[in-house]
Amino acid sequence: MTAHKPSRRPRSATPARPAAEPRLIDLTAPVEDYLKAIYDIELGDRAAATNDIAHRLQIAPASVSGMVRRLAEQGLLAYERYKGVRLTDAGRRAALRTIRRHRVIEAYLVKALGYPWDQVHTEAERLEHAASDELIDRMAAAIGEPLTDPHGAPIPTRDGVIDETPHSALADVASGAAARIVRVGDENDEMLRYLDSLGIRPGVRVTVGDRAPFDGPISVRVGPVQHQIGHALAAKILVESD
Numbered sequence: 001m002t003a004h005k006p007s008r009r010p011r012s013a014t015p016a017r018p019a020a021e022p023r024l025i026d027l028t029a030p031v032e033d034y035l036k037a038i039y040d041i042e043l044g045d046r047a048a049a050t051n052d053i054a055h056r057l058q059i060a061p062a063s064v065s066g067m068v069r070r071l072a073e074q075g076l077l078a079y080e081r082y083k084g085v086r087l088t089d090a091g092r093r094a095a096l097r098t099i100r101r102h103r104v105i106e107a108y109l110v111k112a113l114g115y116p117w118d119q120v121h122t123e124a125e126r127l128e129h130a131a132s133d134e135l136i137d138r139m140a141a142a143i144g145e146p147l148t149d150p151h152g153a154p155i156p157t158r159d160g161v162i163d164e165t166p167h168s169a170l171a172d173v174a175s176g177a178a179a180r181i182v183r184v185g186d187e188n189d190e191m192l193r194y195l196d197s198l199g200i201r202p203g204v205r206v207t208v209g210d211r212a213p214f215d216g217p218i219s220v221r222v223g224p225v226q227h228q229i230g231h232a233l234a235a236k237i238l239v240e241s242d
């Protein structure tokens with residue numbers, strides 16, 4: 001019988017993890033939703049204020065402060081004075097892990113199971129907290145490791161690498177210019193069905209025609225058909241110049 005002897009590797013080879021590093025496996029669904037929301041807010045290159053988080057999660061600002069404090073204590077968030085919070089490296093890793101699960105699930109439901117793109121977000125919102133990383137990796141492999149979800153959002157790799165290239169909105173494209181649709185919002189089923197009926201989805205090329213002043217409708221040609229799209233809707237459609 002050999003006594004259990006903890007083996008120690010030299011410190012130089014394996015730097016010790018900071019004590020505050022949380023075990024990501026233990027995160028609850030609400031925690032994952034907070035981290036995802038803060039990640040989204042930070043994409044706008046700013047710290048997440050309590051009100052931003054409350055607005056995104058559709059909860060009262062008063063209930064946000066306590067959770068934010070707990071997440072900071074766990075080393076997932078860091079306070080930025082007078083501005084709000086930002087994800088720490090550990091918080092960002094956890095957020096991207098949940099985002100990967102969400103987007104792989106959406107892609108799998110569409111590609112492997114034939115779901116329409118307006119019926120996958122709600123399922124993914126639930127399953128993203130339950131699926132194991134192994135299941136997600138297998139789902140991604142089964143559909144050829146897609147780079148984006150059905151709405152055009154980039155899928156982080158399992159190592160947490162994600163394409164964060166900012167894109168302009170269709171609402172900001174000049175009259176006469178052509179653009180390629182990159183991504184549309186995924187949270188409004190009705191909007192997705194409407195966009196689908198117009199033939200607007202990622203990869204499609206469009207040309208912007210007349211733009212009414214004062215945020216009025218924008219004329220957009222998709223293939224041979226000319227559509228009038230409201231300014232608010234056009235603001236939710238991301239494009240790259242073509």
Ligand SMILES: [Zn+2]
Nearest residue numbers: 106121124186
């Ligand atoms: Zn979604």
